[in-house]
Amino acid sequence: MNVLQAIRYTPGDSASLQILDQLQLPHRSEYEDIPSATEGWAAIKEMKTRGAPAIAIVAALSLAVELAHNDNIKSADAxxxxxxIQARLKYLVTSRPTAVNLEDAARKLSALVEAEATKENATGLSVRQTYIKASEQMLVDDVKDNEAIGRNGAEWILKHVSRANKRGANVITHCNTGSLATAGYGTALGVIRALQASNKLSHAYCTETRPYNQGSRLTAYELAHDKIPSTLITDSMAAALMNLNLNDEDKAIDAIVVGADRVTANGDTANKIGTYSLVPIYTYANLYRAVLAKRHGAKFLVAAPRTSIDLTRASGKDITIEHRAPDEVILVKGPVFDGTNVQDEAVTVSTAPRGINVWNPAFDVTPAELIDGIVTEAGVVEKDESGNFPLSTFFGN
Structure with missing residues (x-):
């Protein structure tokens, strides 16, 4: 399958890094050079590149390019x-605090250069080469891991939802978790791609993902690019869609598949704001029950690499949620549409009055109790008899 390439990296003495500027999508495909960690930090912060796996890779490779071209560092000792390197990694982590992948990558890369620098025959060159080799390997490993996540997730859905195995799965996904959010193929969108590749996908629905519209701008772009049967819906339409198709055997939703920027030890997951609303709850006498994914017989599956699992945080209460600028909610930017064609000129439109207070968290937390399975490149984990996800099994302890 010819999937999009959001990260272009050339190794060697003339190393270079380019990213597909996702702020220009879906109407314009432009690549931007990232010559140093400074530009890498800005691209991540400004969301020109986004998605938990992708930002870790872009951050790591931006520093690799910097090391390849910075003459001062080339002349430095071990x-x-x-x-x-360690100072620049700490700086890069500050670009997006919620996603654990970036923090995890920085910690591992820092440990590698620390170990190399303490060797008796270590040189500045050997430390640089150790870092560059490890960061380049991240790019290779991510694609392989994503393909495994896709296979594992698709097999799990077909095993647990018999009707999906018979006529193909109907799946809802939220935000963007495809090639634009990873090194390639994708996590949750990788599950959809795997279903499509095995002729076991009936239809995919993607939410627009307000306020930044990653679903309508990016996921819809990928689905259309890959010619996957799909429909775009607004965030608030998911419950109605599932209810409408509840008694229609052919159209009934079989699975909600989302990504995760961080999975805590108990299985709580932080993902793009609006994820939690896919399993809405109602209140009656202070008792809460899931009434969407559970009631309708669909499965709620979280697809993420093992690097998104953070066993140092006990639950979702321990996750730092990033809050973003009010303008993302009250301003919309895009090209002019003349009624027939999309023009090159981009304009910014205000959708709310100035002076109104805005709450704009980038992520929300879905409780583990509402999740049926967490799929990684190593397999799918389900709750044990006590209702907990034994996530430590993914790490051999």
């Missing part, structure tokens, strides 16, 4: 080189 200790100075190590200090520079």
């Amino acid at each position: 200790s100075k080189t190590k200090e520079h």
Whole structure:
């Protein structure tokens, strides 16, 4: 399958990194050079590149390119080189605090250069090469891991929803978790791609994902690019869609598949704001029950690499939720549409009065009790008899 390439990296002495500027999508495909960690930080912060796996890779490779071209670092000894790399990694982590993948990658890369720098024969060159080799391997490993996530998730859905195995799965996804959010193929969108590749996908529905519209701008772009049968819906239409098709055997929703920027030890997951609303709850005498995914017989599946699992945080209460600028909610930017064609000129439109207070968290937390399975490249984990996800089994302890 010819999937989109959001990250272009060329290794060697003339190393270069380009990213597909996702702020220009879906109407314009432009690649932007990332010559250093400074530009990498800005691209991540400004969401020119986004998605938990992708930002970790872009951050790591932006520093690799910097190391390949910075003459001051090239002349530094092992200790100075190590200090520079570790300081730049700490800086890069500040670009997006919620996604654990970036933090995890920085910690592992920092440990690698620390170990290399302490060797008796270590040089600045050897420390740089250790870092660059490890960051380049991240790009290769991510695609392989995503393909495994896709296979594991697709097999799990077909195993647990018999009607999907018979006529193909109907799946809802939220935000963007495809090639634009990873090194390639995708996590939750990778599950959809795997179903499509095995002729076991009936239809995919993607939510627009307000306020940044990653679903309508990016996921819809990928689905159309890959010619996957799909429909775009607004965030608030998911419950109505599931209810409308509840008694229609052919159209009934079989699975909700989303990504995760962080999965805590108990299985709570932080994902793009609006994920939690896919399993809405109602209140009656202070008792809560899931009434959407549970009632309608669909499965709620979280697809993420093992690097998204953070066993150091006990639950979703321990996750730092990033809050973003009010303008993302009250301003919309896009090209002019003349009624027939999309023009090149981009305009910014205000959709709310100035002076109104805005609450704009980038993520919400879905409780583990509402999740049926967490799929990684190593397999799918389900709740044990006590109702907990044994996530530590993915790490051999």
